[in-house]
Amino acid sequence: MLTQNMLNQERKKKLRWFITVSTMPLLGVVTAFGLVPTSNLGLNNDKVAIEQLALPAAAPTESTPATFWHTERLQRGDTVAELMQRLNIKDPVASNYLRNSADAKAFRKLSVGSEVQAETDTTGALVSLSYLGEQGAKSIIQKQGDSFISKTVAAQLEKRLFVRTGEIKTSLYAATDAAGMPESAANQLTEIFSGDVDFHHDLKRGDRFTAVYEMTYSNGALVKAGQIQAAEFINQGNVYRAVRFQSDATHSDYYTPEGRSLKKAFLRSPIAFSRVSSGFTMARFHPVLNKWRAHKGVDFAAPIGTPVKATSDGIVSFVGQQNGYGNVVILKHQSQYSTVYGHLSRYAKGLRNGARVRQGDVIAYVGMTGMTSGPHLHYEFRINDQQRDPLRVALPNALPITGANRTAFKAMADKFVASLVQLRNTNLAKLD
Numbered sequence: 001m002l003t004q005n006m007l008n009q010e011r012k013k014k015l016r017w018f019i020t021v022s023t024m025p026l027l028g029v030v031t032a033f034g035l036v037p038t039s040n041l042g043l044n045n046d047k048v049a050i051e052q053l054a055l056p057a058a059a060p061t062e063s064t065p066a067t068f069w070h071t072e073r074l075q076r077g078d079t080v081a082e083l084m085q086r087l088n089i090k091d092p093v094a095s096n097y098l099r100n101s102a103d104a105k106a107f108r109k110l111s112v113g114s115e116v117q118a119e120t121d122t123t124g125a126l127v128s129l130s131y132l133g134e135q136g137a138k139s140i141i142q143k144q145g146d147s148f149i150s151k152t153v154a155a156q157l158e159k160r161l162f163v164r165t166g167e168i169k170t171s172l173y174a175a176t177d178a179a180g181m182p183e184s185a186a187n188q189l190t191e192i193f194s195g196d197v198d199f200h201h202d203l204k205r206g207d208r209f210t211a212v213y214e215m216t217y218s219n220g221a222l223v224k225a226g227q228i229q230a231a232e233f234i235n236q237g238n239v240y241r242a243v244r245f246q247s248d249a250t251h252s253d254y255y256t257p258e259g260r261s262l263k264k265a266f267l268r269s270p271i272a273f274s275r276v277s278s279g280f281t282m283a284r285f286h287p288v289l290n291k292w293r294a295h296k297g298v299d300f301a302a303p304i305g306t307p308v309k310a311t312s313d314g315i316v317s318f319v320g321q322q323n324g325y326g327n328v329v330i331l332k333h334q335s336q337y338s339t340v341y342g343h344l345s346r347y348a349k350g351l352r353n354g355a356r357v358r359q360g361d362v363i364a365y366v367g368m369t370g371m372t373s374g375p376h377l378h379y380e381f382r383i384n385d386q387q388r389d390p391l392r393v394a395l396p397n398a399l400p401i402t403g404a405n406r407t408a409f410k411a412m413a414d415k416f417v418a419s420l421v422q423l424r425n426t427n428l429a430k431l432d
Contacts, residue, residue: 243409309359326344
């Protein structure tokens, strides 16, 4: 047993010796690998250098005093003090300037509804004040030292196109109001188509119109309603179209898409849209004479003072009083035409025999002088001194588009007509 134990111990010693001898080469390799310089292995041995850089000094910031903007509209009965209070201006120097300075006279004459903008600092002192003056020019009042200065900046005009369409239900002007058209554009609509449409007799419920018109703005504020650029009027199923064309800097007119002038040598009516109180007839019971007699003209009922326009270019052949006409104006046109305007209250300033007038010029004002039972205009249209029905007689046309302008006009007309047709169809679809 002892001999067996000794043999086992002897085997364990040999085994330990063998393991030690076997692992020696491996340990040597590991040690040798750890001692090889990195430069001999081709590895990057760069050094990292840290350097402090000086940053540029920040520029000193300049604080801007805070200001506030206020906008108000001039109300009826406003004083300078009341307007300043609503604009939050608390500045005695500004108050004195606005109330007394000759340079601020235009400010003191602003009309009701005018918009005023004011810039103030945190204490309520006025920095600047601005408003639109005559013809859209911008007037500015600015702080300068211990006082204020005024200056005017020319209007920055901007023209915008608006489109409106409507249907006649009761009257033309009710329809244009419902469509949101300005009155001036509505008046243009009647003038443009007055040669083809009798707005006194021919309008029917369901008639439709579409108009493309211009509005002029200055600094965002409306200055005026401009001209209709294109329009369509559907009367009793008949379609009439008009396109405005400017042939030069001073002359413009309305034409059909084919280039035929819509401007007649004569307007159908010498006054704005009104009621016909008595038409052209060979047998009418006279309200003053109380008997039947011919009425060879048309009576337009209108308030006293309504402007009366020349229906065509011409020369004044008579101005004064004449029998039952009362105050009357007679115009001579070309060689064979003449027009008569009776029962007037007064004449336009400067009107005299031999004076030359243009179509649309105001020549007089509606009255009730002469043989009449109420205020109205008696209008006659004569050919070779023979009265004809002004509402029915065929009126001569003005000149068409000339060859030199035809190409430019045709391109513009085609574009507008396409837009009018599209607008009309779109709105009819909405109604359906």
